[in-house]
Amino acid sequence: MALPVTSVLWKDYVDDRAVQESDFEVSTSEIDPANLQDGEVLVELLYLSVDPYLRGRMRRMKSYYFIGPFESVKPLASGGIGLVKASKAAGFAAGDVVSGMLPWSSLAVLDQAAQGMLQKLEPSLLGSAPLSYFLGTLGMPGMTAWASIKKIAEPIKQGEVAFVSGAAGAVGLVAGQLLKNVYGCRVIGSAGSDDKVALLKQLGFDEAFNYKRVDTAAALKAAAPDGIDIYFDNVGGPTLETVLDQARSHARIVACGMISQYDLPDEQKYGVKNLFNLITKRIKLEGFIVSDYMAELGAEFGATMAEHVQQGKVKALEHTTEGIENAGKAFVEMMAGGNTGKAVVKVAAEDPFPVKQ
Amino acid sequence: MALPVTSVLWKDYVDDRAVQESDFEVSTSEIDPANLQDGEVLVELLYLSVDPYLRGRMRRMKSYYFIGPFESVKPLASGGIGLVKASKAAGFAAGDVVSGMLPWSSLAVLDQAAQGMLQKLEPSLLGSAPLSYFLGTLGMPGMTAWASIKKIAEPIKQGEVAFVSGAAGAVGLVAGQLLKNVYGCRVIGSAGSDDKVALLKQLGFDEAFNYKRVDTAAALKAAAPDGIDIYFDNVGGPTLETVLDQARSHARIVACGMISQYDLPDEQKYGVKNLFNLITKRIKLEGFIVSDYMAELGAEFGATMAEHVQQGKVKALEHTTEGIENAGKAFVEMMAGGNTGKAVVKVAAEDPFPVKQ
Numbered sequence: 001m002a003l004p005v006t007s008v009l010w011k012d013y014v015d016d017r018a019v020q021e022s023d024f025e026v027s028t029s030e031i032d033p034a035n036l037q038d039g040e041v042l043v044e045l046l047y048l049s050v051d052p053y054l055r056g057r058m059r060r061m062k063s064y065y066f067i068g069p070f071e072s073v074k075p076l077a078s079g080g081i082g083l084v085k086a087s088k089a090a091g092f093a094a095g096d097v098v099s100g101m102l103p104w105s106s107l108a109v110l111d112q113a114a115q116g117m118l119q120k121l122e123p124s125l126l127g128s129a130p131l132s133y134f135l136g137t138l139g140m141p142g143m144t145a146w147a148s149i150k151k152i153a154e155p156i157k158q159g160e161v162a163f164v165s166g167a168a169g170a171v172g173l174v175a176g177q178l179l180k181n182v183y184g185c186r187v188i189g190s191a192g193s194d195d196k197v198a199l200l201k202q203l204g205f206d207e208a209f210n211y212k213r214v215d216t217a218a219a220l221k222a223a224a225p226d227g228i229d230i231y232f233d234n235v236g237g238p239t240l241e242t243v244l245d246q247a248r249s250h251a252r253i254v255a256c257g258m259i260s261q262y263d264l265p266d267e268q269k270y271g272v273k274n275l276f277n278l279i280t281k282r283i284k285l286e287g288f289i290v291s292d293y294m295a296e297l298g299a300e301f302g303a304t305m306a307e308h309v310q311q312g313k314v315k316a317l318e319h320t321t322e323g324i325e326n327a328g329k330a331f332v333e334m335m336a337g338g339n340t341g342k343a344v345v346k347v348a349a350e351d352p353f354p355v356k357q
Numbered sequence: 358m359a360l361p362v363t364s365v366l367w368k369d370y371v372d373d374r375a376v377q378e379s380d381f382e383v384s385t386s387e388i389d390p391a392n393l394q395d396g397e398v399l400v401e402l403l404y405l406s407v408d409p410y411l412r413g414r415m416r417r418m419k420s421y422y423f424i425g426p427f428e429s430v431k432p433l434a435s436g437g438i439g440l441v442k443a444s445k446a447a448g449f450a451a452g453d454v455v456s457g458m459l460p461w462s463s464l465a466v467l468d469q470a471a472q473g474m475l476q477k478l479e480p481s482l483l484g485s486a487p488l489s490y491f492l493g494t495l496g497m498p499g500m501t502a503w504a505s506i507k508k509i510a511e512p513i514k515q516g517e518v519a520f521v522s523g524a525a526g527a528v529g530l531v532a533g534q535l536l537k538n539v540y541g542c543r544v545i546g547s548a549g550s551d552d553k554v555a556l557l558k559q560l561g562f563d564e565a566f567n568y569k570r571v572d573t574a575a576a577l578k579a580a581a582p583d584g585i586d587i588y589f590d591n592v593g594g595p596t597l598e599t600v601l602d603q604a605r606s607h608a609r610i611v612a613c614g615m616i617s618q619y620d621l622p623d624e625q626k627y628g629v630k631n632l633f634n635l636i637t638k639r640i641k642l643e644g645f646i647v648s649d650y651m652a653e654l655g656a657e658f659g660a661t662m663a664e665h666v667q668q669g670k671v672k673a674l675e676h677t678t679e680g681i682e683n684a685g686k687a688f689v690e691m692m693a694g695g696n697t698g699k700a701v702v703k704v705a706a707e708d709p710f711p712v713k714q
Contacts, residue, residue, distance in 0.1 A: 236633065279613070284641065284644075
């Protein structure tokens with residue numbers, strides 16, 4: 001018997017402006033499980049992740065080197081959590097929960113190439129945390145924060161001053177909490193609304209400011225009069241320039257994202273004029289992509305971060321949008337800063353593995 | 358009996374333009390060795406070093422963090438080699454050869470603070486190489502190249518592609534030869550004249566180009582069609598931007614100097630717009646100042662580089678100006694790219710320790 005499928009397609013590349021809801025299109029179709037071929041699996045989508053890096057794939061040009069632009073018209077794909085409904089492929093069985101790259105479809109038939117981008121979630125993890133956490137704090141954004149600090153900002157001395165921009169986002173929240181509660185830094189965060197700022201302070205950030213209402217240079221000067229040792233950069237552009245001016249000698253800058261620049265054509269991108277600070281202060285500015293370290297550090301991350309969450313050192317916050325048909329809206333809102341914490345789309349009505357109390 | 362002294366003073370800070378010969382002033386005075394006080398040494402200047410970093414000290418603002426701006430009117434100071442003529446200070450005796458920070462004076466009385474910026478050259482080194490080499494390949498610029506590659510560019514795989522800008526300068530020449538002859542890289546160099554380019558090719562650079570006559574982006578594309586793994590940056594500005602576009606994944610950039618930007622007021626400095634490459638390609642861009650590593654690596658450097666020079670892996674080239682009275686001219690010419698190799702001022706008529714054959 002054929003099952004109904006809802007997918008989100010997109011219409012065309014967007015190079016030089018913000019992506020809008022009208023760039024996406026909801027489409028319906030059917031899948032008959034009886035038609036599943038050898039080597040294929042049928043996966044029901046439970047949760048979908050929308051992340052800033054996807055913006056790069058909506059451009060015509062190659063953005064991230066390890067992954068090309070999306071092909072137009074096909075469903076989009078991003079991190080997701082799925083439930084295997086049926087399998088004719090080795091390594092997968094009905095009832096398995098998988099995480100990895102999944103199409104924006106409520107139900108999908110995945111070939112072997114697509115299966116290669118999925119991992120099975122250990123059964124012991126099911127019920128240990130909401131499944132959606134494996135898209136956020138316990139997943140790619142959490143590991144991005146954890147591994148980039150480890151690889152670029154370490155060694156860290158207790159009491160060093162860290163600044164996190166985009167601090168209320170999925171990666172920034174984890175980065176700031178790790179720097180504060182695990183590394184013992186004095187942590188300053190910036191975000192784009194007063195509500196987010198209030199939340200950052202609740203979470204234990206020493207200082208937080210709304211960059212839309214106050215001048216970043218003045219706010220940093222007040223919050224860190226002796227300068228910044230570690231900058232976790234999610235935004236790039238003028239904020240990076242300001243930090244270079246206010247960095248201390250031997251500062252480390254994790255170049256994790258530059259969301260302020262993503263929608264601008266090349267000639268309008270912000271030119272950073274004060275890179276000579278890199279020399280006079282012996283600053284390290286280094287880019288990071290988490291996929292480089294999945295094999296090396298994935299297991300250690302999973303165990304370590306689960307412990308941090310359990311001990312309350314890192315609190316997992318989510319911004320949930322209901323329904324696959326709203327995935328485009330969720331992405332657009334996230335790019336505009338509408339989320340506090342991990343932006344997640346809840347696709348299935350019920351989490352089949354609720355958290356055990 | 359009083360001895361004649363020639364010094365080079367300078368007139369005032371220069372913030373926003375090239376330094377000119379008329380910014381310096383030659384002055385004469387006398388020193389009577391009989392007046393030497395307890396704790397003082399009398400040093401005859403043999404060789405003087407002029408280096409791009411001095412430009413920063415001629416500015417009103419703090420430039421390099423470890424050292425303030427010059428005080429106006431006093432003689433300038435820079436790296437030099439001197440001969441102790443008389444000493445009433447512990448640790449120094451007549452006949453010692455010293456290297457370190459020396460005033461631009463043919464003869465100078467140095468107090469204990471000034472003595473703290475000098476090291477004695479091991480007697481075993483005297484005659485092993487021209488004394489002036491200890492200002493260049495065997496001195497601060499040589500160690501800058503050697504230690505920054507070690508600390509920022511390593512690990513280096515044989516066959517990686519390295520680009521050195523300012524490649525005919527004191528640091529660039531050593532960096533390029535090390536990358537080629539010690540690390541086994543394919544090395545591309547840029548310089549500002551056809552003569553320098555010819556010299557780089559003679560020295561074994563795989564490719565070299567005159568950035569004043571050809572387009573840097575096109576020249577790099579032709580010389581390194583698959584991209585650049587290591588960039589040793591002496592110039593900054595648009596050249597750095599071009600390299601970011603043409604860098605390969607996991608490229609390392611040694612930010613050693615940004616001479617293209619030194620004479621510009623802040624608002625005219627070049628804005629680098631493509632820093633997002635740092636993330637997509639996971640590039641490390643890190644600043645370096647050699648004084649951070651003198652204690653840790655100075656001895657290893659001295660032994661290693663002497664061996665490289667002896668084995669012909671690194672050839673020491675010098676551009677010599679005669680006479681302390683021409684030191685200002687030597688600096689101005691060096692900043693305009695008039696030197697090939699280390700710019701040195703020969704102050705004493707004769708090297709008291711000629712090289713033993």
